[in-house]
Amino acid sequence: MQTHEIRKRFLDHFIRAGHTEVPSASLILDDPNLLFVNAGMVPFKPYFLGDQTPPWDRATSIQKVVRTLDIDEVGKTTRHNTFFQMAGNFSFGDYFKREAITFAWSLLTDPVDQGGYGIDPQRLWPTVYLDDDEAYAIWRDEIGVPGDRIQRRGLADNYWSMGVPGPCGPCSEIFYDRGPDYGVEGGPEADEDRYIEIWNLVFMQNERGEGTSKDDYPILGPLPRRNIDTGLGIERLACILQGVDNVYETDLVEPVIETAEAATGRRYGAGNHDDDVRFRVIADHARTASMLIADGVRPGNDGRGYVLRRLLRRIVRSARLLGATEPTMGAFIETVRATMSPSYPELDLQAERIAEIAVTEESAFLRTLNAGSSLFTDAAEATREQGRDRISGADAFALHDTYGFPIDLTLEMAAEAGLQVDEGGFAELMQEQRDRAKADAGARKHGHADMSVYREFLDRGPTLFTGFDELVTDAHVLGLVVDGRRVPIATAGQEVEVILDRTPLYAESGGQIADVGTITNGPGTKLVVRDVQKVAKSVWLHRVYVEEGEIAEGDEVLAQVDPAWRHGATQGHSGTHLVHAALRQVLGPGATQAGSLNRPGYLRFDFNANAPVTESQRTEIEEIANGAVESNYPVHTFETGLEEAKAMGAMALFGENYGDVVRVVDIGGPFSMELCGGTHVGSSSQVGPITLLGESSIGSGVRRVEAYVGMDSFRHLSRERALLAGLASSLKVPSEQVPDRVENLVARLRDAEKQLERLRAEQARASIGGLIDSAVRVGDVLVVGGRVADGLDANNLRGLATDLRGRLASDTAVIALFSQTDGKVPFVVTTTEAARDHGLRAGDVVKAIGPAVGGRGGGKPDLAQGSGTDATGIDRALGELRDLAAKAG
Incomplete structure (x- = not known):
């Protein structure tokens, strides 16, 4: 069974059971704790935590997942991967253990012709938490699994939590027995190489407290609503259903290895372990890199960008070690597109951009690799000649500083050469460089x-x-x-x-x-x-x-x-101190400075905080800062010893190196006292009004506020007042009623847009009969198509196309609908089962006719979509569709 079919059966199974299909979220979510989405339940976290109300009681999804902790292990074994497809079904206060277990069992064991996966029930071993008698009884008494094939396991294996205080609960895992060729008998407790986990059913029913490890935390009590979260690994299930040993031999991964074989002349599985490792690295990383680029990640030197850069560089180096002499990245990325795009059409829609980014990175790294490899070889040979087994930190630093070799690449190359690297010496030289860079920043x-x-x-x-x-x-x-x-x-x-x-x-x-x-x-x-x-x-x-x-x-x-410049600069700098003091009063002492910029009339202040500043907090901060202005606090500056200044309560700011004698700026005694070498006003009233402009995140745990001070603040408020007065005049209401009137207008506009959308949809539906009447039969194939009402998006077109397909289900029909909206030409193609039997697959048809309207697209055999820019090409696209039908008929 092909992987795309495995995905479809999973979703269809749960949709039939009343679940709403939720599309995969991006791999990049606004979660400061995550580099990438690393589990299928991550997009649903707000619902499980109770932060948001879910729009559905039960949902199902196949979520893109990337885990990067084991990048170095990828390829060395067949168990480590960075990209996964995690299928799941979720209940938010709806069903619980009995239904979750029944849903999973029926999908796994139902015959293929009934929509299941057709797995032999005798090969499945459930596990439950130690004292979860309820789940044990469901498996034994209702599902019918013999008691000797149900194993009880402890907290570390069968009790789930997010690793922090919050929802938790016992889980029931389902393992598949691969047979005696893979290990000893005795179930998962005996051998998890023979018995591999394919599905984990989590029964969220409790709340946990703080803990020190995976199996050491208190259970505080039951949750108000019990939830279900499950995860089935699509790649693992594909191995079982395709009868292969590991993911690298499945239908979506093996083609990348075949491409690498063609590019290098080597063969996978020919008995050379090192070569096999490199083939696996290429196959795994090419998939992951393609998905990351599609979701907006670009190669860089830190964070997500660095992970992507490292993946791409490992591909390039592995290909070179396998014997490639020409660039190979384009071929690998194209193979991923061809195999994965039926499930992820964004790979088709962004094919050129993905390839361009990956190939550009390959070209840059090849120059680095060629220049640095010779130096590494020299360093390795010199190390051996000196009777040592460790490359010096100085050599590693030279590779990094001169040739751009990241330290992880040096470590990897050294390990392949049977050597180590003096990482401590390298770290010391890096720190010295950072110190020099800081000292010479001005120069x-x-x-x-x-x-x-x-x-x-x-x-x-x-x-x-x-x-x-x-x-x-x-x-x-x-x-x-x-x-x-x-x-x-x-x-x-x-x-x-x-x-x-x-x-x-x-x-x-x-x-x-x-x-x-x-x-x-x-x-x-x-x-x-x-x-x-x-x-x-x-x-x-x-x-x-x-x-x-x-x-x-x-x-x-x-x-x-320039006296005007200096006056404005002192206003900005003193205003920064006032805002800092106000932030600490409102947010607490943890809101310490993490950077600042002040110039005449303006200040920007960065501070440590783990949550956004609310509107009410922002108002309070602004009032406290302006209250200090109105209080006309005297501003005193004096020099004293560093320890004496700290004893007075003066704040020493982030990352600063102070001498023994420091300058203290005191505004209003206890209101604000900081170590500072800047210029300041004589009294707080000279700062003038302070207007906070906004607040935003600039990194994990760091927020930023911006403000105008003095006349710039006055001018800003004056513009805002003029804008409000203009709106009030246009709307013919007093200024204080403008927000309500604008909100009312927006609501009316939305209602009008919805009504217009309904009218367009009704007009389009009314035209369906005409499309059928004007359909053309080409051979055995009925071609139904044309331009429907303008203004329809892809969702509306899909609905119309699906409706038409339902009416023509018994015919050999291919349907293509086009619209035009905002300069775009969305289009949808769908096919009946009989048409697919004739070789007319919607995804292929979309790719064939898309260029006629200046676009492209992709999708599944039964339904695909695309978007173009040239509405004048619709007739030409329909002509090409008829040509395709003629060839098929």
Whole structure:
């Protein structure tokens, strides 16, 4: 039985039992705890946790699943895979153990001609939780499984939870006996290689508390509603029903191995274990990579992107080790598309994009692989010659730093060569590099590849910053740098870095961007300061444009901050402190700073939090911050020892390295006290009004708020007020009634859209009879097709097509319906059973006629769909359909 048929039978079985089919969710869900969807029940978590009310009492799905913990083990055995199809049926407070067990047993054991899988009942062994007498009795007394084939197991094996406090319950697993050739007798307790688990039925009936392990946590009591969650592995069942030993020999995976054989000249299963491992890596990873790219993942250097990059690189390297001399990725991705798209039409619809991303990554990695492999070979040979079995951390770091070899690839290559890697030494060198990168961040920003040009200034001592007390300072030009070289003089039209002995201009740091201003030397020389950065946290670099005149080393100049800019910058920075203090009052002390940016009139503040800020919390934060503005708190700054500052309660912010003497900014005594080197207002009232603009997530456990302050806040509120006044005038209601009126209009618009949709559907249904009347018989095949009412989407077209197929079920008919909506041309093709017997499969027909309307698509033999962009090609598409029918008839 083919895998696509296995999927269909599962869904059909549960749909007949009153379940709603729920399409597979994306592999990428908005869940900070998950990199990818790793179980079939994940999309239903909100319903099981009670966070949301399910729209159905019972559901069924076949969910895409990716698990990446065992990437390194893939291929070494036939048991590890990264991509799965997990079939499941779910009950939300509806049926429970008896029905779940009965549904599973009937599907597994019913004859094939009755919709089941036809598995011999004598080969199935259920397990139940130790004291689950109810499930045991159902299996023995109602299903009829002999008691000696029902095994009781403990918490670790037969009691399910999410691993955290929440729903839990006993489970009943169903194992299949592969026979004495695969191990010893005695059921799952004796040998899980011979007896393989194919289905797990979870009876969620309790709530668990905190625990320390998989089998160590308290059961707190029963759930208000008992639920069912089951999972059947499609790939495992395919192995059984197709009579093969493992997933790599099943109908959807073996073709990728065959493609790899053709590309490399090697043969799978020829007795070379290492080669077999590489074939399996290619087959597994090509499927997973295709599905990830289809769901929006792109290769990158962290998170999901890094997982995808690693999978693709393992494919490339495995193919090379098997003997491939030309690029192979395109062929592997195409084979996955061809085999998997009947169940996942998105692989057809996105075929070009998926292939482009994968092939581009292959090309880039081949360059890396070719350059780095020679260096690795040299390092490995040198290691052996020195009588060692461990490649040095320095060699591993060189591979990473010079050739872009990720450490996991070096570890993998070393293991293949019978060597280890000094991972500790590698980690130390990586940390040193990170430390250097942090110390040189300012220099890197300006492209200073050679730090020696600044050595003289660093040795001389730090730039004296006068900007806390004055905005204008007499200064002495110590040096000029252009494109990384010292120059004696700079003239009008040049960009130059100016190093002064003292300056009032603030250099970017602590989230506050640099001051702008001027440097002048008499009436004929003016330099516009566009940016100020630090070298090694001590020497100020003024990046300027020489607007007029010239400047030379040794000149006496006047450095001046733009006062309006500085005022706005101090408002932004002091406003950041006020918002931080307000956040901590509302959200608690855990809402600590994780980054910030402030510039004139604007602030952006990142903070640690595990949940979004609610609208009421946002309002409270805004009120507290503006209350501090109205209170006109004095702003005091002073220097003291680091430990003394901490003892006062001053906050030391994220990731900062402080010296023994620190600067403290105190706003209103206990309201806000932080270590800070930025510039600030004299009193909190000078910040002006604070308007929070929004709140969002920027990463796992980190949120961000943005705000306007001062006149920018006033201008924003003024625009909002004008907008509201305009709406009130247009709607002819007082301003306070605008929200209700807009909500009413939106509701009416939705009702009108629904009514229009109903009218379109009715018009389309009314045209069905006309389509049948105008149908053309080509040989034995009745071709029914045409353009129905515009504005119908694929869902409506499917309904109409299915209705037509039902009317023509006894005929040899192929049906193609087209519509036009928003510049798109959705189309659906369906076929009767007799037409399929003539070789007319809907998925093939869609691919054949799709180009005529500038589109493509795919689907199952009985029903497929696509979308195009050229409605003028509909007649041409119908002509091609008639040609297909003529060939079939």
